[in-house]
Amino acid sequence: MIKVKVQTSPHGTFPTAFGSALAAMSAQRAETRFPFGSLVPLWSRQIPYTVAKFYFFEKCVQLFYTHVFTQPKETYSKLTQLGVTFASGYSAGVICAIVSHPADSIVSQMGKAANKGKSFGQIASEVGVVNLCTKGLGTRVLMIGTLTGLQWWIYDTFKTVMGLGTTGGK
Secondary structure, eight states: OHHHHHHHSOTTSSOOSHHHHHHHHHHTHHHHOTTTTTHHHHHHHHHHHHHHHHHHHHHHHHHIIIIISOSOGGGSOHHHHHHHHHHHHHHHHHHHHHHHHHHHHHHHHHTSGGGTTOOHHHHHHHHOHHHHHHTTHHHHHHHHHHHHHHHHHHHHHHHHHTTOOOSOOO
16 A cells, blocks of 8 residues: 555655555544555455466466477476466466456555545546456556466576476476
């Protein structure tokens, strides 16, 4: 909640240092609903995001090894296997970005002074469902896709170095 407030406040209107921001949020508890005011929208974003991240990564790996790389996984080089990992992670990240974007947009809107005291429903109706789902989505897809692809690639690279092999396959 502090992070969102710091990021969405106009320059110079809210402290940027953690300690000062924490004190300001505590002092404005009635307005900001600190510390639990953003818990529901945060969970509304984070839970679907995390479920999608794991489910779709595994599903994408399975699809790659079923439809694109049809030989047994062990017949492909580690580099190819790690490429499948990255591509699957990137694909899962794109889905994560799409799934979590509307809730994340509402969390960002909550931090704006103009939306002080408004409910999630009021904010959503004012901003518009289309804007909540699409505004800034391209940048988010690029960022989350790349980060998620790299996270899974690092994970499978570590597993490979430890002799455990990469994810998926027959």
